[in-house]
Amino acid sequence: MADLLQGSLGHVVVVGGCGFLGHHIVQQLSHNVETRVSVLDLFTNRNRIDSPRISYYDCDITNLETVREIFAKTKPDVVIHTASPVFSGPQNELMYRVNVVGTDNLLKAAQEYGTRAFVYTSSASAIMGPVGTDIINADERWPVVYGDAQPEYYTTTKVLAEKAVLAANRTPATLLTCAIRPAGIFGEGDVQALPGMLTASRKGQSKFQLGPNNNLFDFTYVGNVAYAHLLAAVALMHTHKLSVAPLDSERVDGEAFFITNDQPVYFWDFARTVWREAGDKVAVDPSKIWILSTSLGLLIAGIMEWIFWIFGKTPNLDRSKVRFSAMSRYYSIDKAKKRLGYEPIVDIEEGIKRGMKDLLRREAEANAQKTDKKGQ
Amino acid sequence: MKSSEILYLLARPQELRSIIQWKLWHQPVHERDPTKESPELHKCFFYLDMTSRSFSAVIKELHPELLVPICIFYLILRGLDTIEDDMTIPLEEKVPLLENFVNILDQPGWTYSGNHEREKDRDLLVEFHYVITEFGKLKPAYRDIIRDITERMGAGMARYAQDKEHVVAGIQTIKDYEQYCHYVAGLVGEGLTRLFVEGKLANEMLMERPDLHESMGQLLQQVNIIRDIHEDFVDHRKFWPREIWSKHVDKFEDLLDPAHRAAALNCSSDMILNALRRAPDCIYYLAGIRDQSVFNFCAIPQSMAMATLSVCFRNPALFERNVKISKGEACQLMMESTQNLETVCGVFRRFARKIHQKNDPRDPNFLQISIACGKIEQFIEGIFPSQVPGATAVGQGATPEALEKKKAEEAESRWDMVYMMLAVLATLATVTLLMLGVAWLAGARFDLAFEQIKQGNFKIPAPAEAAKQVQEARGHGEL
Known part of the structure; x- marks a missing residue:
């Protein structure tokens, strides 16, 4: 891949740089010969990129002293903070500690050690209400939903962190911050979107469709999200060079930006493309698809929840999944286009192909390991 | 009306209703006044009716400022087209005619009778002096616009007529295909837009976005080319570009071969995708029109084009006969296209969804078509948002009614x-x-079972023991 940056970003710390999104950011930064990268992650033994310009540090960001030590050593110009626990279950304590306390620690260190640009990976869910509430062409004017109004605690912690990051803008005057809110990330290294859909296909669930499939959805290729982070960092560094404060309509610092592939697609069309790449023959034949209305889907999911509840288990299909697959959820990214100069660099279909190639390879490796173990 | 048509409509009361409604309730925005027209102009309207089925009605309802200029513009282009289409005119005669057509406009009395007897619009050129007379009476600004477009279109047509490869082998690349559509339709879009703006009936911003009127022409022309694949094939014309069909079939003829129907359908999706991507531009263009009659004039063909795309999409009949939208549907579309932008956006969204619902995951362009349909919906949301900021936050932005409904x-x-x-x-x-x-x-003894349960015997007794118990219960033994 070519160098996407023009000029140097100096010394960049990528927090969570061994994670799904983080390692794509590190990858893109690695093509710029003038930029030095330090990766901070809880475990730095996965997704490593071998380059003399990249150093790896094991770091638990919930521990302020460790963070301070590394910042004292690296003195980064730019911090890109992508670290976040995987969205799953009600692990409230961990979510709060990583997203809120961890982000606060990073901000403190950035303020103390003279960081100039701080880019935070927020979430497009920040404006999302209860699952099933449509999001139709929403933009940054939509208010964030958190606290009592936000049914997902994970999202509340992301919003709190985003608020802290944006509040730290220009405090001190040499620190500029902004937040990127990506919607539905997928791609190589994906542990949620594509694997979830592949599992559904392997279990034969791909022959069902919930709802009439008129709901548009944003899915965003991880490489585009990574690219948006670089653009944001560049824009913040550029803002430093301005002799006067930027116009409100051009500002990047202190602002949040939705990032998508700018290609909203009908929810099940995305899934069917994934299933087509997985070689699923049933899911691509419209005559073999069972279409259940949303209300019937909710009823069945409700009964499943009851039955599984009796046996003390959680079903694969629950009502929130039904609502999720029947809701609209897409954004307008005009602000990012205008202020960051963002345009997706990889088409959604190409992104699915790349992501599935990687996922099928991982699946094959896992299967091979299983048979190896059986053979022993 | 044929009896088959009557039967068809009786089976579809919805369509019959649309036809009746259109005939009863449609009120033209403007009506021409034939009593004030010169005999030459009268002749021109006669030829307008004769040469155009779909356009004459909307042209005749145009704002008086542009009624005659657009009628004359149409007839001039039709004259040019009649020369281009006629394969019996030798090239050495045809090419200079096309190239010099612009000069003919300033030659009073010019007529042409070189067309083949069976050429349907032959009479228009035989009596072309009527058109030239009326052209001379137009405002100079309108004449300049019409001359400019006529000159460029004539030159383009002359080039294609001489291009042997194009005639024999058909159109090669997508670029050629769009270039061709530009000459026969994009230029018309430009001419009309300049006339609208000159007549102050459209926003002058439209002149700064030439890509928008180009898309208006491209969409209409591409839809014609898609729909006419069968008819054009019978006439030995190949407008579908090789760059597209060669991805699906080996030879152009295979498109019409039932043995390759699946590949041909995928090819038609590819063609439709190309046209569909123009739709958001067309909506944008319509937003720039200020006058109701001009809006109707522009919106009706666009709505029809979207409807035609949707009937052609994944329809095998496309390769067997001329696929058309029904009369009832056409009337409904005309009603919807003569109101306002929001209603027309509804039409675009309806057909985008119809296309998306017919989309087949095995089609190589499956996701791209989904994206194109999504883009149309998103574009419409940009103009007429169905959600306001705060709509996602229950308790913060939701209206009491919405909350009430949700509770219910x-x-x-x-x-x-x-x-x-x-x-x-x-x-x-x-x-x-x-x-x-x-x-x-079947003879089950529940009374015995109850008896046992009452005594607290929940275990199923062993057969021998059970028999003994039964005997005891009956009170006597059997030998």
């Missing part, structure tokens, strides 16, 4: 659940009773 829905779904459970229990009870009944009929 939740209550309803809870009751659904209760009814469902009751139904399950009732079914179970019925089945249990039936089974018990059948067992009883």
